[in-house]
Amino acid sequence: MxxxxxxxxxxxxxxxxxxxxxxxxxxxxxxxxxxxxxxxxxxxxxxxxxxxxxxxxxxxxxxxxxxxxxxxxxxxxxxxxxxxxxxxxxxxxxxxxxxxxxxxxxxxxxxxxxxxxxxxxxxxxxxxxxxxxxxxxxxxxxxxxxxxxxxxxxxxxxxxCDVRSSVDPEVARAWDRIVACRGLVRIGALADELGWSRKRLWSRFHAQIGMPPKRAAQLVRFDHAAHRLVAGEGAARVASEGGYFDQSHLHRDVMAFTGLTPATVAGEPFLTIDDTAWPAPERTPDRGPVSRPGQFPAGGGGFTATPLKNV
CATH class of the missing domain: 2.60.120.10 (Jelly Rolls)
Known part of the structure; x- marks a missing residue:
């Protein structure tokens, strides 16, 4: 939050x-x-x-x-x-x-x-x-x-922290795959990759992660799109490269998640400091951000460690 x-x-x-x-x-x-x-x-x-x-x-x-x-x-x-x-x-x-x-x-x-x-x-x-x-x-x-x-x-x-894993290994792999692909993954193909039926993946993932895999992919995709908008990229480019059908699809998705238009989200104050509070994972020259296993998307670059004020 x-x-x-x-x-x-x-x-x-x-x-x-x-x-x-x-x-x-x-x-x-x-x-x-x-x-x-x-x-x-x-x-x-x-x-x-x-x-x-x-x-x-x-x-x-x-x-x-x-x-x-x-x-x-x-x-x-x-x-x-x-x-x-x-x-x-x-x-x-x-x-x-x-x-x-x-x-x-x-x-x-x-x-x-x-x-x-x-x-x-x-x-x-x-x-x-x-x-x-x-x-x-x-x-x-x-x-x-x-x-x-x-x-x-x-x-x-x-x-x-409990020494036991909190989710099935296959569910953890599914989550990592969704994050690594920035939400651009077909759930049927993901199920095949795990050797599970689509129904079984939906059931286990939803029970252990708290949302269906398709919804998780939508949320991860939105998170990356929002940060690209804040970085100054145009909505048309973000939509075409972010897995949306068109700019209207991006608009509807952003509105559904935030109640705001893409242009307004790009000016949200929290996103202007998000890259300072949550530096991006490692980057590779050709693939962009890469998340570590078991982790989640983060904002852009930057690093700050400041002393407490008035303490």
Whole structure:
């Protein structure tokens, strides 16, 4: 659940930090956000193909309006595609948090909750972890730097991580294939590649990832298209190279996921800092971004690790 929208100061003034070293849990990536002032008008939540763990820091508690009339306070876990339709918003003042993007392949092992349990929605961390959630918040609040917060979060994820795989190996391979192909994969061909029937792939994938494989491919494809739009590429080119039938198809897909037109999505403030908070995976000269196994798409290039402000 990456913060977006106006208010809370110019996103250029946000405190955005990245860990200096990779974490111990494969398929988990984190960033720190400090948003000064008040989030006037709320921050739009744009869908992403990952399970989001948002750990609040400090005395100020954010509120998430899920678009269905329910408001959730405190640290949360959100399923892949959370924010679909563009109605989900976050509110608060002087917000600070550590946000973890988890591959759906490892989410259950790390969090003790399956993507299925929060598919398309969210859960308050207090309800899932009980008193542990309050202890984590207190520890993060006492940390004196982003690096210390990242170290605490990394230790937490490693401690909670189950040694068993959370999904079938074939499901993990299917997810990795969808990510590596940026969503441009035929589900029937994917089933054949795994040696499964299409029905079996649909059933197992949906039960363990939280959405059908076709929907996962659409979400991954949208994520890449959105970042290309923000990078300044024209909608016609993004559509033709991104697996859409035409520009109208891209328009409909972006509208369905965000409630916004492609031109408006290209100006979303959260996407302007996404490449800083979530640097792209490795790139090859001829193939572009390549995700590691068990991971998920990320934004563009860039790397930032900043000290905490006013701590």
């Amino acid at each position: 990456t913060p977006t929208g106006s208010g809370g100061g110019d996103p250029a003034a946000w405190d955005v930090a990245r860990p200096r070293r990779p974490g111990r849990v494969a398929g988990a990536d984190m960033a720190g956000f400090g948003v000064p002032g008040r989030l006037a008008g709320g921050l739009r939540v744009v869908p992403h193909p990952a399970v989001m763990l948002v750990l609040e820091v400090g005395a100020c508690r954010a509120v998430v309006d899920d678009g269905a009339g329910r408001r959730h306070r405190g640290s949360v876990v959100a399923g892949p595609g959370f924010g679909d339709g563009g109605a989900v918003r976050a509110w608060g003042s002087q917000v600070e948090c550590v946000q973890v993007r988890l591959s759906p392949v490892v989410a259950r092992a790390v969090l003790g909750v399956s993507p299925v349990d929060v598919a398309g929605g969210m859960a308050v961390l207090d309800d899932l972890w009980g008193r542990d959630a309050a202890r984590v918040r207190e520890q993060l609040g006492e940390a004196s730097s982003w690096e210390e917060r990242f170290a605490l979060t990394d230790a937490l994820l490693a401690r909670r």
